[in-house]
């Protein structure tokens with residue numbers, strides 16, 4: 410385990426139990442997932458039992474206990490996007506990447522997931538790759554979008 | 560260390576006495592005590608599934624709902640987590656309340672169609688079948704969290720917690736692995752209203768949450784007392800040598 414890397418994250422906080430979620434968010438950002446050994450250290454430092462950490466880590470969609478790919482693809486299935494064909498976009502991505510929703514491609518390049526409303530309903534259907542939004546991302550645009558990241 | 564997430568006022572610390580009305584009767588009760596306790600102390604029965612007097616209320620089952628406020632501005636709240644306040648007007652058996660409880664039971668019946676307790680409670684409220692879809696006909700867990708709270712608050716260990724979110728929520732050990740925190744006491748299995756948590760005992764070994772625990776026989780009669788780990792846990796919290804616990808309570 411890379412302790413200094415984790416220390417750098419922990420040192421930004423007071424070490425109180427209510428720092429748990431921000432600490433987990435920082436670990437998720439830095440590691441692209443929540444490694445078990447790191448969580449053990451977090452448990453000791455913040456004085457929060459592992460059970461509570463596991464509950465929180467499995468409750469929120471933004472956390473993952475398995476390593477994620479280099480790029481995170483999020484397809485919106487909020488009400489508007491759902492009606493405007495978000496489902497077909499997911500299918501197409503899943504098919505092209507050869508990976509099911511919630512999983513990561515074998516080459517660790519892409520993780521595919523679906524999310525609730527991304528707040529850009531006027532652009533529906535919307536998908537995101539990492540921090541970038543792609544509005545009106547119909548099925549025929551999927552290959553073009555993927556190409557940008559390959 | 561026992562880690563509490565509950566609001567203390569939700570259950571024990573008693574405030575000064577205030578007046579409120581329940582089902583039209585004016586009563587006096589300590590402020591901030593839960594409405595559930597206030598109602599029960601005054602003879603108004605409210606059904607519950609996830610409440611236990613020795614545990615902090617977390618409001619999981621919603622069977623304990625009551626109606627507060629005056630028509631037409633009333634509100635449905637969990638009585639187990641709602642504090643007693645001066646001037647509160649409470650209905651424990653209004654039509655709205657009964658309808659809400661029937662709905663809760665109907666949903667629970669769909670979740671755990673084979674659970675005896677749920678069948679009985681539902682029947683007592685006139686609910687015999689559910690309009691909702693059953694995912695797993697063998698499911699027995701109602702996610703009341705009594706096991707999780709008992710382990711954390713009474714045993715003081717916290718070996719299990721809720722994993723994930725509905726509809727896949729379940730009680731689990733961290734990472735679904737053998738828990739290193741578990742002392743094998745079996746309190747979770749004991750408190751569970753639906754006997755969901757499996758554990759076995761044979762040839763001096765208790766197996767629970769996927770882990771085997773060696774049972775300690777009594778130094779006098781030879782009957783098994785409890786898992787060695789549990790006795791060591793007792794020794795640690797009491798500060799007594801662990802050998803003190805190697806005689807069962809019948810032989811003391």
Ligand code: SF4
Pocket residue numbers: 699700701702703704705706707730747750751752753754755756
């Ligand atoms: S296992 Fe039993 S005690 Fe624990 S949440 Fe489920 S029904 Fe409640």
Ligand code: FES
Pocket residue numbers: 485486487488489490491525526527528529530531533534535
């Ligand atoms: S529903 Fe997709 S952005 Fe709102």
Ligand code: FES
Pocket residue numbers: 606607608609610617618619620621622623624637638639640
């Ligand atoms: S007893 Fe109040 S919500 Fe379960």
